Amino acid sequence: xxxxxxxxxxxxxxxxxxxxxxxxxxxxxxxxxxxxxxxxxxxxxxxxxxxxxxxxxxxxxxxxxxxxxxxxxxxxxxxxxxxxxxxxxxxxxxxxxxxxxxxxxxx
Numbered sequence: 001x002x003x004x005x006x007x008x009x010x011x012x013x014x015x016x017x018x019x020x021x022x023x024x025x026x027x028x029x030x031x032x033x034x035x036x037x038x039x040x041x042x043x044x045x046x047x048x049x050x051x052x053x054x055x056x057x058x059x060x061x062x063x064x065x066x067x068x069x070x071x072x073x074x075x076x077x078x079x080x081x082x083x084x085x086x087x088x089x090x091x092x093x094x095x096x097x098x099x100x101x102x103x104x105x106x107x
Contacts, residue, residue, distance in 0.1 A: 002071060004055040008048070010067035011058075013041045016048065019063040024054065 008016075017025050028047055032039040048054045058064050077083060 002068070004059065005049050007059070007064065007067040007071060008045050010070040011063060013044065015063050016044065016058065019058050019061045020048070020054070 020028075028044060029039050031047070032043055037043060048058060
């Protein structure tokens with residue numbers, strides 16, 4: 001299985017809040033307040049990723065399925081042999097110009 005942290009990259013905060021539900025969201029806000037921490041997107045994703053029950057809950061929702069589909073589409077695009085060949089071609093063509101680049105000469 002894919003680590004939940006990777007799936008979080010494919011989720012928006014609003015969707016994550018909706019998947020968690022208002023009760024869990026309120027609980028996480030209270031925890032942040034009691035720890036004197038700001039309730040940011042980073043705090044929310046960290047708490048969800050570190051709690052196995054929450055991460056499994058989100059994984060089982062429609063949001064988890066959509067995030068997995070996005071991950072698979074990205075993986076397929078990246079590992080596609082034609083894309084890899086094109087990247088090698090471009091890298092090879094740009095090697096010489098990149099080595100000769102000396103920075104902005106206008107200043």
